[in-house]
Amino acid sequence: MTKYRALAIATSYWKPNDNYLDKIAEALKGRIRDGDFVVVSEKALAIAVGAIVDESAVTLRGHAKFLANFWMRTVWGWCLGYLCGFGLRLIRRLREYPLESGGRHKQLALERAGLLQALLFGSEGGIDGSNLAYSYVSLPLKDADAYAQRIQRQIRQVFGKSVCVVIADTDKTYRFHNFYITPRPNPMRGIHSFGGVFTYVLGRLLRLKRSSTSLAVAGCALSAGQALTITNIADRARGPGSGATVWDMAARFHVDVDSVSWEMLDCVVHKPVVVVRKVLH
Numbered sequence: 001m002t003k004y005r006a007l008a009i010a011t012s013y014w015k016p017n018d019n020y021l022d023k024i025a026e027a028l029k030g031r032i033r034d035g036d037f038v039v040v041s042e043k044a045l046a047i048a049v050g051a052i053v054d055e056s057a058v059t060l061r062g063h064a065k066f067l068a069n070f071w072m073r074t075v076w077g078w079c080l081g082y083l084c085g086f087g088l089r090l091i092r093r094l095r096e097y098p099l100e101s102g103g104r105h106k107q108l109a110l111e112r113a114g115l116l117q118a119l120l121f122g123s124e125g126g127i128d129g130s131n132l133a134y135s136y137v138s139l140p141l142k143d144a145d146a147y148a149q150r151i152q153r154q155i156r157q158v159f160g161k162s163v164c165v166v167i168a169d170t171d172k173t174y175r176f177h178n179f180y181i182t183p184r185p186n187p188m189r190g191i192h193s194f195g196g197v198f199t200y201v202l203g204r205l206l207r208l209k210r211s212s213t214s215l216a217v218a219g220c221a222l223s224a225g226q227a228l229t230i231t232n233i234a235d236r237a238r239g240p241g242s243g244a245t246v247w248d249m250a251a252r253f254h255v256d257v258d259s260v261s262w263e264m265l266d267c268v269v270h271k272p273v274v275v276v277r278k279v280l281h
Contacts, residue, residue, distance in 0.1 A: 003279040004230070006237035007031065008271040015262065021154045022047040025066035027273045028155065037276040038155065039234035042169045042215055043131060044272035045147055046138040053127075055104045056258070063235030064107035065099070067118060071107075072097035076121045082233040093247045094121060101258055113137065113185065116196025122245060123171050125185055129246045131270070133262045140185060141167070144216035152218040157234065164220035166232035172210040174203030180224050190212045211235070234274035238248045 009027040020242065024040065024045070032038065046052065077095035081172070086094075098139030105127075108117035134202025141147060144167045152165040171184040171193055180191045181200040191213065196204070203210060211232035214224070240248070250257040254263045 001052070004010060004231050004233050005277050006280050007275045007277075008239070009273045009275065010126075010233070010269050010271050011266045011273065013046045013262075013268070013270050014044045014272060016050045016052060017046060018048045020033040020045055021088075021151065022093060023048070024273055026160050028159065028275070031162050032155070032163055033277065034276065036161070036163045037166055037230050037234075038151070038163050039166045039168050039231060039274045039276060040148075041238070041272040042126075042141055042144065042203075043128060043138055044168050044270070045134065045167065045213070046141055049141075051141060052132065052136045053108060053139060054134070054136055055101065055108055055129075058104040058108050059070060060103045060107050061100055061110065062104045064110060067106040067110075068097055068099050068103035068136075068255060072117065072121065073103060074142055080121070080201060087195075090245075090247075093245075098132050098257065105129070105137065114196070116198070117183070117185070119197035119219075120183060120200055120263050123184075126169065126171060129130065129257075130240075130249055131265065133260050133265055135258045143217070144186070146216035146217065148216040164217045164222070165216075165228060166214055166222075166230055167214045167216040168234060169215055170235060172200075172203065173213045173228060174199070174208040174210050175228070176206075176208055176226075179223065180228065182213050184213050186215065188224060188227060214279075230276050237274050238271045242265045 012026050046237040073095050081091040081094055106118050109124035117125035129137040129138050148165045148167050156162055175182050181199050182191055182193050183196050185193050187193050211228045212235040214227035214231045246257045253260055
């Protein structure tokens with residue numbers, strides 16, 4: 001069985017319009033070898049390239065109000081939360097789901113990702129507010145493969161190293177034998193995306209093995225299973241940043257969920273790049 005070692009590299013917080021290629025090169029200086037896997041957080045990339053939306057500008061409508069009120073507070077807070085094995089703290093937070101800001105989040109999810117994604121309790125369609133300031137949320141990258149290829153070429157040009165670049169998201173992929181499913185849209189080839197909330201609940205109910213999701217690979221050929229092994233190792237090494245959820249992030253800074261500032265996020269250690277290396281026997 002192949003063994004791996006992971007190095008999560010701390011960087012400054014990546015803000016909108018930051019040059020992510022320069023940030024990655026700075027992080028990797030003196031730290032990579034030929035054959036390494038460089039795993040990059042999709043969230044950090046999305047923020048840097050400006051794939052974010054200010055939800056305070058979203059117009060709240062009737063269906064989203066229903067999702068924020070009854071669906072989140074009652075269905076997730078009293079039924080699905082228990083079935084999916086959520087902790088009591090998260091269940092309490094779901095029962096107190098914010099109606100205005102939460103409703104706008106659901107409205108954006110309905111518009112951008114559709115109903116089956118909006119029915120999820122968080123990260124609907126890859127839309128995520130953790131590690132972001134104020135009412136901003138990040139959107140999924142439209143072409144993760146292109147970003148992976150660009151990063152892989154940049155590493156070769158700057159360092160002369162041949163590495164495999166993987167772009168990953170913390171949203172979960174579930175494994176049933178050699179079949180991989182995820183509610184997260186647009187994963188890498190070999191991971192099947194469908195069902196939205198149904199896939200999520202089924203994966204949790206059946207206690208299927210889960211890992212963070214591989215979105216794109218450049219510089220080597222990896223099967224879905226191999227890529228998921230790499231992204232899961234990287235995810236464990238990276239940690240949650242400012243918090244695994246928007247509630248955790250807000251609790252860390254002792255403010256409301258829409259009051260976290262860019263300056264607060266600057267104070268947290270962020271690890272958007274992880275080097276994963278095979279251990280030679």
